[in-house]
Amino acid sequence: MQCASTKSQQSRSERLMAESRRLLDEIEKTTQKTQSDVNKKIEQRQREIKFWKQELDSKLEQIVHETDVLLTFKTRLEKSLESCKEPLLIAQKCLLNRQRRAGIxxxxxxxxQELLKEAEVLQGVIALLGRTLEQTNEQIRLNRSAKYNLEMDLKDKFTALMIDNYCASLTNNTPDIRCADNAVKIEGNFVSPENWIHFSNINIEKADKERNNSLALRVLIDGILSQAVSDMHKQCEMVNVAFRKRVKEVKDAKHKLETLLAVVLDEIASQEVNIAALKKAIADKEGPVKVAQTRLEARSHRPSVELCYDTVQDRLINEVQEITKNIQRLKDTLAQAEAELKGLSCRQLSLEEEIQIKENTLYIDEVLCLQMRESVYINNF
Structure with a gap:
């Protein structure tokens, strides 16, 4: 009993030691893997902060430069409303005509977009002539507000980057590492990564918005002072280029649709031939099945012992079953072919309808709008 008890105890001890070694190895590997993953996450976070810091630096430089330039744009203004009325009217007529486009x-x-922009530019020239100085001062204030937000965000990004750089430098052998009570708790002021990105995005978007508004305002002022007509010419040309490009795209789409329609028509013709062949094949099987059934019926009249289930009888029965099965297969295939033909016919109607839509669009853009825009003349003022 002592021997057996000792061996049992020894066996349990050995199993425990083996399990302990396995557990030690597992936990060590897990700890190293987790710490390595954390290090990678810190490196990734550093790259993210640096990226957004560069974005903010770039936007800050742009908004500072734009504000400095805008400060020089305070001078006299001149009016020239008549030169803007006709181009604006034509742009509005083009927008109205294009509302008659159909379907997709x-x-x-x-x-x-370019037409709306052209109308906006022309209306802006008309509307802003009397209040450009006030809008310039307001835009400078908005630029400085966006600049302040960028600077505050940059300051916070710099502090966060310094902290993460310090965290990245820590190792298991760093002298000043320590256990911190309540380090794991999530404070109420933590924000999600999405909100963190959203916050900087808002600052960048606001800076972009104010910078673009400032650019538009400077273009307007510069145009009113010296060559506003140049901007209207440019926008007019952009609309015309967009029109020509769009007309080409619609023509290409119409050509592709016509090509597809030809393919569908060919496929319809082929499917109709296929359906006719299937119907003929079904009709052709009536003779063989009648022959086999007639033979079976005739052999059922054999007298007495001659009414034998011989190989002929077996083969005849199999023949009837085989032909019947094949006829059903042909009928199933015929039903599928007819359904496919119906689908092809629907596709044909859809393509023909889409081609009509493209023709209508071409008439509106190429005939109505482009010819109307040929009469646009912008006076110098």
Whole structure:
């Protein structure tokens, strides 16, 4: 009993030591893997902060430069409303005509965007002539507000980067590492990564918005003072380029649709031939099945012992079953072919309808709008 008890105890001890070694190895590997993953996350976070810091630096430099330039744009203004009225009217007529596009072509495309921009530019020239100085001062204030937000965000990014740089430098042998009570708790003022990105995005978008507004305002002022007509010419040309590009795109799309329609028509013809062949094959099988069934019926009249289930009888029965099965397969295939033909016919109608839509769009853009825009003349003022 002592011997057996000792061996049992020894066996349990050995198993425990083996399990302990396995557990030690597992935990060590897990700890190293986790710490390595944390180090990678810190490096990734450093790259993210540096990226956004560079973005903010770039936007700050742009907004500072734009504000400095805008400060020089305080001078006299001149009016020239008549030169803006006709181009504006034509742009509005083009927008109105393009509302008559149908189906999928009634899209807010590049032409629409450029036309809206052209109308906005012309209306802005008309509306802003009397209050440009006030708007310039307001824009400077908005630029400085965006600049302040960028500077505060940059300051916070710099502090966060310094802290993460310190964290990245820590190792298991760093002298000043320590256990910190309540280090794991999540404070109420923590923000999510999405909100963190959103915060900087808002600052950048606001800076971009104010910078773009400032650029537009400077273009307007510069144009009113010296060559505002140049901007209107440029926008007019951008609209015309967009129109020509759009017309080409619609023509290409119409050509592709016509090509697809030809393919569908060919496929319809082929499918109709296929359906006719299937119907003929079904009809052709009536003779063989009648022959086999007639033979079976005739052999059922054999007298007495001659009414034997011989190989002929077995083969005839198999023949009837085989032909019947094949006829059903042909009928199933015929049903599929007819359904496919119906689908092809629907596709044909859809393509023909889409081609009509493209023709309508071409008439509006190429005939109505482009020819109307040929009469646009912008006076120098």
């Amino acid at each position: 072509d009634l899209v807010h495309d590049k032409v629409e």
